[in-house]
Amino acid sequence: MGVLAGRTALVTGSSRGIGRGIAERLAREGARVAVHYGKNRAAAKETVAAIEEAGGSAFAIGVELGRPGDVDALWEEFDRHADGLDILVNNAGIGKSRSLEEIAEEEYDKLFAVNVKAPFFIVKQGARRLRDGGRIVNISSGLARSAAMPDNMAYSMTKGALDVLSRDLSKVLGPRGITVNSVAPGLIDTDNTYEVLHGSPGAWEWGAGLSALGRVGEAADVADVVAFLASDAGRWVTGSWVDATGGSLT
Ligand code: NDP
Secondary structure (H helix, E strand, C coil): CCCCCCCEEEECCCCCHHHHHHHHHHHHCCCEEEEEECCCHHHHHHHHHHHHHCCCEEEEEECCCCCCCHHHHHHHHHHHHCCCEEEEEECCCCCCCCCCCCCCHHHHHHHHHHHHHHHHHHHHHHCCCEEEEEEEEEECCHHHCCCCCHHHHHHHHHHHHHHHHHHHHHHHHHHHCCEEEEEEECCECCHHHHHHHHCCCCHHHHHHHHCCCCCCECHHHHHHHHHHHHCHHHCCCCCCEEEECCCCCC
């Protein structure tokens, strides 16, 4: 029996990419997983099917974040499938490289709506559903603590805000035995980084060179870290910023 047997998890943005890796990993440990998606229902169904084929349990919930009423709709949908929650992973996020000159107000507002406002209110409304001893993991980015990369400034700012949420929320929920942490991936091969890693000759090698381990990160590399924090073994880690960059910041 897996170490998360009997637990229920919600992973936002788990139809694809890092979130899918996390959903599959938590399910492999026995958790029943809510596979949340924004627009890509087919991808969410594929993730649920993959989990079930591997012997796990999952259901899909679709709500686009960053719009009015999004969080109400998310929890409403969740409540239709599950009674309470043990593990919440705020993974859904957006962001492309944009210089100060390039980024317009609308794009900035969207970034903060999806990457910061949505997790904040998901947590605010989710806290009463989260059982004592539960877990919250916010997916940050190495960019929040790397050397300055101004072309990612607005995106990195959102992750910095998320990190403050993890730190402060750990004090609020700690008395209930709930841990709250940020996990910060480095460059991971997903749809979101397709152009960066596959868009030009030598890009993949450049990406691999960022890590001290000399390769590009995979969703599973991040998922294993999240699974540890979600398990009983992670009970004494809270309010932390966990570097899952493969040594990209050293
Ligand atoms: P992908 O673009 O590959 O996947 C994003 C996931 O989030 C999809 O499941 C997507 O759902 C969902 N999503 C996106 N926007 C919304 C929205 N507005 N409402 C609801 N769901 C949404 O992203 P990654 O896997 O690369 O990134 C996942 C997280 O990891 C993000 O927070 C990102 O900032 C962070 N990160 C990624 C790194 C990387 O190198 N890839 C590095 C560091 C951090 P759908 O398909 O339905 O639209």
